[in-house]
Amino acid sequence: MAPDLSRKREAWLATLAHERRLSPKTVEAYERDVRQFCTFLTRHLAGPPGVADVAELRPADFRAFLAERRRGGAGARTLGRGLAGIRSLLKYLEREGLANAAGAHALRAPRTGKSLPRPLSARQAVDVVGARAQLAEEPWIAARNAAVLTLLYGCGLRISEALALKPGEIDAARQSLRVTGKGGKTRLVPVLPATREAVAEYERLCPFHLASNEPLFRGARGKVLQPAIIQREMQRMRSALGLPETATPHALRHSFATHLLAGGGDLRTIQELLGHASLSTTQVYTGVDTTRLLEIYDTAHPRAGTHRS
Structure with missing residues (x-):
């Protein structure tokens, strides 16, 4: 040019x-x-x-x-x-x-087919965040991986949001976490006891000094942890736990939203927790949940074979 x-x-x-x-x-x-x-x-x-x-x-x-x-x-x-x-x-x-x-x-963008996210089942998600003992290498690295994956599923964070966290950003008193997401927008996310415990265990075992103004999660040599490391960990998880190829770090965020919806969470609240700018982005999970309900119906209902033409 x-x-x-x-x-x-x-x-x-x-x-x-x-x-x-x-x-x-x-x-x-x-x-x-x-x-x-x-x-x-x-x-x-x-x-x-x-x-x-x-x-x-x-x-x-x-x-x-x-x-x-x-x-x-x-x-x-x-x-x-x-x-x-x-x-x-x-x-x-x-x-x-x-x-x-x-x-x-004036040009219309090409039409794209709507693709539904592919969350893990509740059992698979729990297996992933609890598989530390099975895949332990150095104890502090195993604790680090467990903490990151627990944040993705327990808080619905994007991997970039989890890796940008700094020490002390989880408010123990309020049991919450202030997250800075896309576009610099902040949101408040509740933090489950299991998530706080996983992060605290990593902080206890990490061999590097964790300065308050630097990212919490570190690589093996003390530098800022890169997303590719967690993505490779999920690949190991897929092999060890027999999970599908769609079981990625981002699938844990999808699982967080889908399981909240299945448990009775309303879309507006889930939108706030995920940090979506538009409710329409969150509404895709209604399609996921409906698909899951139909799968259960097909499996369990005595007359499932005749309910649809």
């Missing part, structure tokens, strides 16, 4: 990270999508695109980009996210008085 567009792209990415406070993975994905779009425009326009070139794009140009990506095997979800990144850049340029974003917004 031309130097003027490159400079504006860097300023836009900085705005996403520091002002809008999007997660690093989202910023990385947007940067990658815009880079792919600019590579396409270099061929499409027979030269590196500058700000003026982007300002003059029409819906047909965006459709040509999406068509090329689809031919390359990109699915509807990937295309939709790519279009969202491009729109975000154009909106930034529009605010700077350098472009009109109407062309990109």
